[in-house]
Each structure stands twice: as structure tokens, then as C-alpha cells.
Amino acid sequence: MAKLYYKFGAMKCGKTRDLIKTWYNYNEKGFNLIIIKPGDDKKAGENIQSRAHEELKADYVVPADVNLYDLIAKHMIDYNLHAILVDEAQFLAPHQVDELADIVDNFNIPVMCYGLRADFQSHLFPGSQRLFEIADVLEELKAVCKCGEKATYNLRLEKNNDGEYIPVFEGPQVSIDGIDSDYDSVCRTCYKKLKRQYTRR
Numbered sequence: 001m002a003k004l005y006y007k008f009g010a011m012k013c014g015k016t017r018d019l020i021k022t023w024y025n026y027n028e029k030g031f032n033l034i035i036i037k038p039g040d041d042k043k044a045g046e047n048i049q050s051r052a053h054e055e056l057k058a059d060y061v062v063p064a065d066v067n068l069y070d071l072i073a074k075h076m077i078d079y080n081l082h083a084i085l086v087d088e089a090q091f092l093a094p095h096q097v098d099e100l101a102d103i104v105d106n107f108n109i110p111v112m113c114y115g116l117r118a119d120f121q122s123h124l125f126p127g128s129q130r131l132f133e134i135a136d137v138l139e140e141l142k143a144v145c146k147c148g149e150k151a152t153y154n155l156r157l158e159k160n161n162d163g164e165y166i167p168v169f170e171g172p173q174v175s176i177d178g179i180d181s182d183y184d185s186v187c188r189t190c191y192k193k194l195k196r197q198y199t200r201r
């Protein structure tokens, strides 16, 4: 039986690289697969790029109100499909995760989701929460903190007035357009240390 997978980790754990590798592995063997990316078209963009600059394009960029089961059922009428890959799966709406599970069960094709475990304040995203609840296979992709420990926390960095990126610990779950931000992944000890350092006023 096909399975619903969630391959999760912190930023820079190689999720996208793994997704791209999987895509090529299937493709070489003549399998048909598609890539789905949650988000609204304009903001998310269709590019899927690893840090090693390998790049693919998403076949579908899907806003939260799209029913993924209906989308795939329609796609299956025209194309035979062997697997589905989902990039940035933490941004899926919870109902979309359930729709992916229905695709796995009713069409018997594997769906492999790649995403973050938690946000920059260490809370689950709605999409990752639902995946932890119902995925058949959970696999952690490991990132390394600058101290050498396993990185499990995401650190949001925003440009200050001097043009340097400093860690921030408040703000919306998804960074706002226009604010110059970046992310790093750190271990819990380093996260706490930085939080004490940067929130002391």
C-alpha cells in the first residue's frame, strides 16, 4: 500500500535537496510525478531551489482554499501519476493534508511531503501539525547547529538599521513581505542563549 510521508526538519536540513533527488530518481525510471507547493501564486512562486542551486518548478502552486483531492482526481484523468511531492508542506491547510491522505488511499500512490517541523517561535505550523497526526511515515532530516549539536529550532533573522541580520523572537508565523529576513537553524541551547542575549533591553 502507498503511504503518506512527512520528511521534516529545521531550515537548511536539506529538505529541498532530498525532494529534488527523489524527483530525479523517479523520473529516470520513467515514472510520472508532480510537485505541489502551497501558497498564493504571486508570493510563493513556482521555483523550488536547493541551497546547492539545483532547481525544479512546481506543477501546481496551491492556495489554502484549493481541494487537493479534486485537483489530483482531475489530473489523473489526463495523466497517469506514480507519486506526488509536496514542497513547503508546513504551509498546507490542515484539510489539504487530509485530502492528500485520501489521494494515497484511493489512488494508491505515495505522497511525500517535505517541510518544517516548527516556526521561529518553536510552535508547529497547522500543516505540520496535521502531518504529524496522520502521516504513515515520519522521517527527520537533520540539520547541524554552528556549535555542532543537532539543530531543531529555526532562527528568524531580520536586517536592522545598520544592515546586519539579527535574531528576532516576536512577529507573525510567516514573515511579512518587504521585511528583509533570513533564517538559520540552531540547537535549543543556542536558541535560548540568543533569545536571552537579544531580548534583554
Ligand SMILES: [Zn+2]
Residues within 6 Å of the ligand: 145, 146, 147, 148, 149, 186, 187, 188, 189, 190, 191
Ligand atoms: Zn547550538
